[in-house]
Amino acid sequence: MKYDMQPNLKSTPLLNEHIKSSAKMVPFAGWNMPIQYEGIIAEHSHTRTQASLFDICHMGEFYIKGDAADTGLENIFSFSIGNISVGKCRYGPMLNKEGGIKDDLIVYRLSRDEWMVVVNSATIDKDAEHIKANLKKGAIFENRSEKLAKLDLQGPLSREIVTGLISPDIGRLKYYTFEYFDVLGEKSIVSRTGYTGELGYEFYISSGKAAELWNHLLKDKRLKPAGLGARDTLRLEMGFSLYGRDVTEETTPLEANLERFVNFDRDFIGKDALVRQKKEGVQKILIAFKTDSRRAPRHDYSILKDGKEIGKVTSGSFSPSLSCGIGLGYVDVKFSKAGEAIVIKHGPAEIKAAVVEKPFYKKSSIQGSNVV
């Protein structure tokens, strides 16, 4: 059970800081990651009311240089990137030929012909292969995942904390924009993005500086470290999908309710399959549901309607903000309307639930959740 002794797990540059803070370390997507420090519910509530710092160094960053159209980069994503302004970022899926989601990611436009693509940790290698295979000659592709550390600062107090400790200029960043700032003497990208639903910032800094930045930010005593456990309950309360669970190569953006991140007015990998599916209509669709008790639904539990299985839970947890069970799952489209009564079943246990609109948690400090 000494997870930190497992030799084949990768460690982030912050491992020693986690050990010093007595974090509970668990294996996650091949990485030795902190799941909690003080406790998931305490860290969750602290993020909702104050601010928390997350080690997200396991995620991947690619640098690409080349014109969006000329290099074929534009065709790799289901959303357009050619019209992203320099200094802005955009979320969306990258599809396989069948329209299945290879990954969901964020594209940063660094200059007219330079891009940073931030991808999920478990998909770094597969994504790099896919992008390289579809880029034309002349494009430069560099996987900077090992070199770059990513620290997420999230919570309503995060603006006060970064303007106090890093630079007052960071306060001017608008949602889904970024700039280069001097962070501990290094020119680094800071974006106003996140996965919690709260006001927050993501820092991209060289791995060698990660521990220094971690400790520097934690000098503000209102800020506390939070682990992947709280990150998961925070994102789920917003109804944000988790790659590998709620969205996979077997689900399309139409099924995953991500159609607003698909631009059909241009060519992209997977378009033909999506156009066909749009015409024929989807069979299953991702729903959000709430249980009528503290009982939590879990990944892979069955979703029933009138005793018959209509789908499976993909993500489920107890919601610390709502004090009830919440979850996401795919069901037959017939049963996907808000208000539909369903039952979540696991072994002999049956939990009553109802389909609801996202987000589950409506009081978060980012306004409007049209950006996932």
Next chain:
Amino acid sequence: MNIPDDLLYTKEHEWVLIEGNKGKVGISDFAQSQLGDVTYVEVPEVGREVKQSEGLATIDSVKAASDIYAPMSGKVTEVNGSLESAPEAVNKSPYAEGWIAVIEIKDESEKNNLMDSKKYAEYVKTLGDHE
């Protein structure tokens, strides 16, 4: 790690406090620390007959749902109803307010399958505590 002397323990980290023919059951401090924040406890029905090592209750934490096994065979005579609204008692007070059920013990010799506090402490040590 708190391991009271007057209790007997299972390998699955339940404890039982034997008083006469009654056994009060809960989970150990080690178990609650491994589970993390407890959010829901499904207690058994009063009157249910359980066998030693059979599923007695389910505990949901933020991380996972875990089965709690009966440390001894017998009939459930009492359950801790306050856990319905305050399941966090299992974390805060695993040996007192966080008790789960009381069983009317059928066969006291089943005690021999359980560990005393000293043996349990050694057992927990072998599992390694990565806190």
